[in-house]
Amino acid sequence: MMKKLLMLGGAPSQIPAIQTAKRLGYYVITCDYLESNPGHQFSDEYHNVSTVDKEAVLELARSLQINGIVCYAADSGAPTVAYVAEKLGLPSFPYSSVELLSNKDQFRAFLEENHFDVPKAKGYSTFDEAVIDFDTFIMPVMVKPVDSSGSRGVTKIFSINELQDAVTEALSFSRTKRFVIEEFIEKTGYQIGLDCFSVNGQLTFCGFGNNHFGSAVNPFLPIVDSCPTYFSTHIQNKVRNEIQRFIDLFNLRTGPTNFEIQIDRNERVFILDMGVRNCGDFTKLLKYATGVDLIEYTIKAAMGEDCKTLRDIEPKGFWAIYSIFNEENGILQNIQIDSIFKKENVFEYVESVSKFGLPIKANENLGNMVLTFSSMKEMLEKINNIKNLVKVVIKETSYFD
Known part of the structure; x- marks a missing residue:
């Protein structure tokens, strides 16, 4: 059977x-x-x-x-x-661990109690609660729902005058109607995205990526993930050590995890967010770059099968995945791709063809591109110029008025 x-x-x-x-x-x-x-x-x-x-x-x-x-x-x-x-x-993974990890305020408190580098943070249910503590935070701060993903409901603010709107936005994306305020971290280099897998409590695979931002609609949502990592082996080892310590504390035996991490100028490792799941698009990219099928291992882990064949493999070549978002309401006319870029760098392109000629809202995902490059220099330069190489053409309409 x-x-x-x-x-x-x-x-x-x-x-x-x-x-x-x-x-x-x-x-x-x-x-x-x-x-x-x-x-x-x-x-x-x-x-x-x-x-x-x-x-x-x-x-x-x-x-x-x-x-x-x-x-x-x-x-x-x-x-x-x-x-x-x-x-x-x-x-x-243990239900108690997953439940704690699913709430950003509890998650931050746990990290602080266990001596991880963390920004000052505290959770609240109402604007009035937050106002009482607001002067104890160093500006700017991030206001986030405690239980949302995809950077939804996140706002960066610089004064108490912006707090009410930020709280309203955060609560609109929170199922439990709670939000967290945390001090902003000045990172050095790119934000690190990681797709990891542990086997019997040991960090066995650690896929490093660079998060690239640039959405006018949601500036805190990465629109491009690239690999290999921009960071040195020294920094990578520091990150691995912190993730292993994390896995030990939460008793995460066999299965996938993903992390968003920032490094500050003092080389401190800040775990901004994590999930007990694969990264989706980045998981797909890592398969092209390393040959490792993390989806297969995730399924096997869920079915209790042996995952001991998994090995940490360095990426070969230079790869990126670009999530194409439109940035305004209107009628989607077409997506224009630079001809040289398409020939030299677009490895795979999946688009939402059904949307052409139809009304769409800002921040809708129109598809994604797997990209390949000849060097780190070419990769970073073209990613920084991605919106000129791939243009979303929108016709204005009063449809949403």
């Missing part, structure tokens, strides 16, 4: 994991509250159950007698995965 894998979600970004699980020979069941999600057409069975409803997913998992559960490339379902797995005795 085929083993059953319950996968939370069927969004476009989760299709690669569904297809990988099928290729590995599992009976794949998907669930979420959007029957129209395209991933469900690739699974063997679909159930309309919200991925954040832990008890409903547990009831579904029991009735289906599943052998494993996973939520690929999405933070929202991570607590559900850990909760259900713990109740049914299936492989996963």
